[in-house]
Amino acid sequence: MTPSHTEQTTHAPAPTAADRDAKLAVTVFPALVIVAGLIGFLAPDAIKTAAPSVPYLLGVIMFCMGLTLTPPDFASVARRPWAVALGLVAHYVIMPGAGWAIAMALQLPPELAVGVILVGCAPSGTASNVMAYLAKGDVALSVAVATVSTLVAPLVTPALTLLLAGSLLDVDAGGMILDIVKTVLIPVVLGLAVRLFLKKAVAKVLPALPWISAVVIAAIVAIVVAGSASKLVAAGGIVLLAVVLHNGFGLGLGYLAGKVGGLDHKARRALAFEVGMQNSGLAATLAAAHFTPLAALPSAVFSVWHNLSGAVVAAWLARRPLPEESVQSKPATQSNQAAQG
DSSP: OOOOHHHHHHHOOOOOHHHHHHHHHHHHHHHHHHHHHHHHHHSHHHHGGGGGGHHHHHHHHHHHHHHHOOHHHHHHHHHOHHHHHHHHHHHHHHHHHHHHHHHHHTTOOHHHHHHHHHHHHSOBOTTHHHHHHHTTOOHHHHHHHHHHHHHTHHHHHHHHHHHHHTTTSOOOHHHHHHHHIIIIIHHHHHHHHHHHHOHHHHHHHGGGHHHHHHHHHHHHHHHHHHHTHHHHHHHHHHHHHHHHHHHHHHHHHHHHHHHHTTOOHHHHHHHHHHHHOBOHHHHHHHHHHHSOTGGGHHHHHHHHHHHHHHHHHHHHHHTSOOOHHHHHTOOTTHHHHHHHO
């Protein structure tokens, strides 16, 4: 039974600090990324010289992610293996498949097609946990799926890229594995180790981590846009269409996967963001390193768009009442995890 509007208004909790921080983040972050993209487009010669720093910038983002992880995040995987496995399979089936189908349907040139497919093969996005929190979704599940998808990325992302894009361009899967280990896996593990051994010090900097990640992602977007600025005007429209379709399919089919899998409404909301939001920073890094600057363009556009669409969808879902059973099962740690995500 769905609570009445009066009941919801009467019992609605006051916004917490985590609520305010999360809402501020999803307002400021897309704007920051858009400004960074404009800077890269308007001053490409000054910005693209920083291209060699992109892998290191991604390493900073993944280190920050590692700092936010705690033992309960991993324990939630063991407690709910079916839900996490469903989210992981949905993520690595829906987004790569949708990326390939959209690239073929739009008849994208090989470089752009590989770029779109590569975005689809990337792990979950770093902002997905915040979106799940704002949407009143299952944040514990969101964190678990994002963590596992990131940890398996060194094997899954290159294999899927080779399978789906190998006929378009040469794919150095071995080189991609090594790059993902260096720029994703090692920084995440280091961040986790620092969190375990320096808990008090890390606790003091936790509130700043989302902002550090936001600034660094914006820097990556500026560099990627600068690298393909000369072709952006001609290719921008078709790339935007591909990205909007890709992200839309991910959000919608991610929610549907949770429904088909028998998950509750909060978990379905979490899966929508875990499937629909990608680690576009990683995709951009791999595209620039293994293909061309143009192949990295879909990742830059995706980085802007999925944060805008995610914020809108999260706000819409937050205004839709949850069934009583989902509300009652709200995890006690949800607020803390969202603040860290």
